[in-house]
Amino acid sequence: MNPGSQTDNCMNFALSDDLTLLKRSIREFVERELWPVAEEVERSDEIPDRTLLAMKEMGLFGLPFETRYGGAGVGELGYCLALEELGRANACFSNVLGAHCSIGAMAMAIDGSEELKARYLPELCAGDKLACFALSEPDAGSDAANITTMARSDGDRYFLRGVKHYITGADLADFAVVFAVTDKQLRARGGITAFWVDLNAPGVSRGKKVEKMGLRGSHICELIFEDAGVPLDHIIGKVGAGFVTAMKTLDRGRLALGAGCVGSSQFLLERAVAHAKERVQFGKPIAQQQAVQFMIADMATDIYAARNMVYHAAWKADRGDRFSVEAAMVKRFCSDMAIAVADRVLQIFGGMGFMKEAGIERAYRDARILAIYEGTNEIQRVIIAEQLLR
Ligand code: COS
Numbered sequence: 001m002n003p004g005s006q007t008d009n010c011m012n013f014a015l016s017d018d019l020t021l022l023k024r025s026i027r028e029f030v031e032r033e034l035w036p037v038a039e040e041v042e043r044s045d046e047i048p049d050r051t052l053l054a055m056k057e058m059g060l061f062g063l064p065f066e067t068r069y070g071g072a073g074v075g076e077l078g079y080c081l082a083l084e085e086l087g088r089a090n091a092c093f094s095n096v097l098g099a100h101c102s103i104g105a106m107a108m109a110i111d112g113s114e115e116l117k118a119r120y121l122p123e124l125c126a127g128d129k130l131a132c133f134a135l136s137e138p139d140a141g142s143d144a145a146n147i148t149t150m151a152r153s154d155g156d157r158y159f160l161r162g163v164k165h166y167i168t169g170a171d172l173a174d175f176a177v178v179f180a181v182t183d184k185q186l187r188a189r190g191g192i193t194a195f196w197v198d199l200n201a202p203g204v205s206r207g208k209k210v211e212k213m214g215l216r217g218s219h220i221c222e223l224i225f226e227d228a229g230v231p232l233d234h235i236i237g238k239v240g241a242g243f244v245t246a247m248k249t250l251d252r253g254r255l256a257l258g259a260g261c262v263g264s265s266q267f268l269l270e271r272a273v274a275h276a277k278e279r280v281q282f283g284k285p286i287a288q289q290q291a292v293q294f295m296i297a298d299m300a301t302d303i304y305a306a307r308n309m310v311y312h313a314a315w316k317a318d319r320g321d322r323f324s325v326e327a328a329m330v331k332r333f334c335s336d337m338a339i340a341v342a343d344r345v346l347q348i349f350g351g352m353g354f355m356k357e358a359g360i361e362r363a364y365r366d367a368r369i370l371a372i373y374e375g376t377n378e379i380q381r382v383i384i385a386e387q388l389l390r
Contacts, residue, residue, distance in 0.1 A: 013311075015081070018074075018078075019074070019077065019078055019081055022074055022078055022081060022082060023081045023082070023084075023085055026058075026081075026082045026085035026086060027085045027088070029054075029058050029085075030085055030086060030088050030089045033051060033054045033055075033058075034051070034086075034089035034090065034093055035089060037051050038089065038090050038359065041090055041092060041216060041217040042090070042216050042217070042362060044217075045216045045217060045219075046217060047092060047093070047096065047217045047218075051093075052096075052127075055093070055097070055127065056126070056127035056128075059072055060082070060086075060097055060101075060127070061097065061100055061101060061105075061124065061125060061126065061127030061130070062101075062124070062125030062126065062127070063078070063079050063082050063101055064076065064078075064079035064101055064102075064106070064109075064252075065101075065105070065109055065121060065124075065125050066109075069109075069117060069118070069121035069122055069125055070121065070122040070125035070126055071121070071125045072125075075314075075317075075318045076252070076255065076314040076315075076317035076318050077311065077314040077315060077317075077318055079101070079102075079256060079259075079314075080255065080256060080258075080259035080310050080311070080314045081259070083097075083098070083256050083259040083260045083263065084259045084260070084262050084263035084266075084307075084310070085263055086260065086263065087259070087260040087261065087262065087263020087264040087265075087266075087267065088263050088264065088266070088267040090216075090217060090362070090366070091214070091215055091218070091260070091264065091363075091366040091367075092215055092216060092217030092218035092366075093217075093218075094260045095168060095169075095215055095218035096168075096169055096172065096217075096218050098168075098253065098256055098257065098260070099130075099131075099132050099133065099168040099169030099173070099218075100124070100130045100131050100132070100169060100173070101256075102252055102253040102256040102257070103132075103133035103177075103249050103250065103252070103253040103374075104130070104131030104132045104133045104169065104173065104175070104176065104177060105120075105121065105124040105125075105131040106249050106252050106253070107133060107177040107194060107236055107245055107246070107249040108120060108121065108124070108131070108177065108196060108236060109121065110245065110248055110249055110252075111194065111236050111237035111241070111245045111248070112196070112236050112237075113233070113236075115233065116196060116233070116234065116236065120175070120196070124175075129174040129175060130169065130172050130173045130174055130175075131173055131174070131175045131176065131177065132167055132168060132169040132170045132172075132173035132175075132176045132177075133167070133168075133176065133177055133249065133253075134164040134167050134170070134176040134177065134178045134179065134197075134223050135147070135164070135179045135246050136164060136165060136166050136167070137149060137162065137163060137164055137165060138163065138165050141166075142375070142376055142378070142379050144179075144188075144243070144246065145187045145188035145192070145243060146187075147162070147179060147180070147181060147192065148162055148181065149161065149162025149163070149164065149178070149179070149180040149181065149225060150162060150180060150181050151180035151181065151182050151193055151195065151230070153182075153232075156231075156232065157229045157230060157231055157232065158180075158182075158193075158195060158229070158230045158232070158235075159203075159227045159228065159229055159230075160178060160180050160195065160197065160203070160225040160227070160228045160230060161225055161226060161227055161228075162180065162225055163207075163222055163223070163224050163225070164176075164178065164222065164223040164225075165207070165220075165222045165223075166210070166220045166373075167220055167221060167222070167223050168218065168219075168220050168373075169218070169219070169220075170199070170206055170219075170220065170221045170222075170223050171206065171209060171219045171221055172219075173199055174198070174199055174200065175196060175197060175198060175199060176197050176199055176223060177194055177195070177196060177197075177236060177245075177249075178194070178195045178197045178223070178225070179192055179193070179194055179195075179242050179243070179245075179246050180192070180193060180195060180225075180242075181193075182239055182240060182242075183240060186240060187243075188243040189243070190240040190241075191240060191243075192240070192242040192243040192246070193235060193237075193239050193240060193241070193242040194235065194236040194237055194241075194242035194245045194246065195230045195234060195235060195236065195242075196230070196234040196235075196236055197225075197228060197230055197234070199223070201228060201229070202228070202229070203225060203226050203227050203228030203229060204223065204224070204225055204226075204228045205223075205224045205226070206221050206222065206223060206224070207221050207222025207223070207224055208221065208222070209221050212369075213365050213368060213369070214362065214365030214366040214367075214368065214369065215366050215369060216362075247324070248324075250327075250374060250375060251317075251323060251324045251327040252317070252327070253374050254327040254328065254330060254331035254374050254375065254380070255310065255313050255314060255317065255323070255326075255327045255330055255331075257331055257334070257335065257370065257373075257374050258306065258309065258310045258313075258327075258330035258331055258333070258334035258335070259310050259314075259334075261306065261334035261335055261337060261338035261370060262303060262306050262307045262310055262334060264338055264341075264342075264363065264366075264367070265299065265302075265303050265306070265337060265338050265341040265342075266303055266307075268341055268342060268345040268360070268363055269296070269299045269300060269303060269341065269345070271345065271360070272295075272296060272299070272344070272345040272348045272349070273287070273296060275348060275349055276292050276296065276348055279350075286348070292348055295344045295347070295348060296348075298344070299340075299341050299344055299345075302337045302340070302341070303337070303341070305333070306330075306333060306334045306337050309326070309329065309330050309333060309334070310330055310334065312326070313326035313327055313329075313330050324383065324387075325383065325384055325387045328375075328380040328381075328383040328384050329380070329384060331374060331375065331377070331380050332377045332380035332381060332384070334370075335367075335370035335371045335377060336371060336377060338367050338370050339367045339368060339370060339371060341367075342360070342363050342364040342366075342367040343364065345360055345363075346360050346361065346364050
């Protein structure tokens with residue numbers, strides 16, 4: 001300690017014993033259950049049922065939710081720590097988990113009525129049922145308020161009609177939070193409502209699975225609603241308040257995404273360091289080349305910055321403070337970093353990195369979507385700048 005410094009004036013960056021234990025147990029789970037199936041998932045484009053079961057038994061599907069609903073109650077910081085560790089495995093696992101925890105069931109936890117939460121959250125936390133988040137449409141991606149899926153009421157029920165697309169986890173999910181227009185004039189300000197929809201009910205169907213550049217094992221597909229009936233008590237929040245529910249949920253999703261970026265980048269950095277010490281060229285390990293050292297130093301610096309941003313924003317979230325701008329900053333910074341780290345690590349591995357067997361090219365392909373989904377990084381800049389220029 002500095003002479004003269006006062007301990008009670010210090011900020012406390014130490015993790016609690018509980019969070020340290022959580023981090024360690026998730027790391028062990030990743031090494032024991034997820035690493036061994038990495039290649040199988042990549043080859044088959046499926047997460048094996050036994051692995052989904054292991055994730056369920058580990059309690060992963062209830063991590064961020066309150067204990068009174070059967071969740072782990074680890075808060076936003078605990079959830080981010082868990083996702084950081086899960087980021088060390090194939091990206092598909094945190095993707096499947098994120099579709100359910102970070103946004104699907106999260107929308108229910110944020111704005112659902114007490115009756116809805118008591119009825120549905122326990123089975124969602126247990127992983128007995130899975131949820132997804134249906135906002136995007138073919139003509140409404142970044143411009144989320146431009147959705148055209150309509151919800152008409154006959155007084156007893158709402159009937160949904162429209163198509164949602166690129167919905168992560170819709171193939172596995174039993175339920176979706178679906179955002180639909182209830183007043184065309186009001187749109188984002190009072191015209192969009194969030195509905196809790198049973199995906200196996202009449203009027204709901206899934207479109208075909210879409211082939212992607214990466215993230216094998218985590219699927220997206222269309223959800224098609226043809227006058228799908230939803231009871232009035234299955235509205236999440238108030239009629240017309242759905243856009244705000246979507247944005248508040250995405251704040252959480254963006255933060256969680258940032259945590260995964262920290263973990264995947266840290267893991268790749270460790271691999272690059274090990275490789276640079278072993279790989280001999282010009283008679284010495286490439287780790288002795290300043291060009292490689294600088295890449296390693298830059299990656300470590302960016303990861304350090306990213307990790308602290310995530311922890312700080314999660315701390316704000318756990319205090320109940322608004323953290324929308326921090327979440328946008330986290331999402332923009334961490335995803336750009338993860339893409340750059342994957343690129344630099346592939347460069348350090350050289351030709352070997354381009355080959356399938358090193359597993360680096362998979363991480364490189366998987367990283368690219370990070371700057372696009374959960375709101376493109378351009379949209380994150382819009383959110384940050386609007387707040388500053390308001
Ligand atoms: N928390 C609470 N309220 C929020 C909010 C947030 N994070 N973000 C917006 N709102 C509120 C605003 O305050 C505003 O209400 P008031 O006028 O009463 O203040 C209302 O929602 C409309 O917000 P805004 O004017 O910002 O709406 P826009 O139509 O301009 O859209 C963006 C804003 C572009 C930021 C939004 O459409 C967006 O995030 N797009 C990306 C969507 C996305 O991430 N898709 C990913 C696919 S889903 S995984």
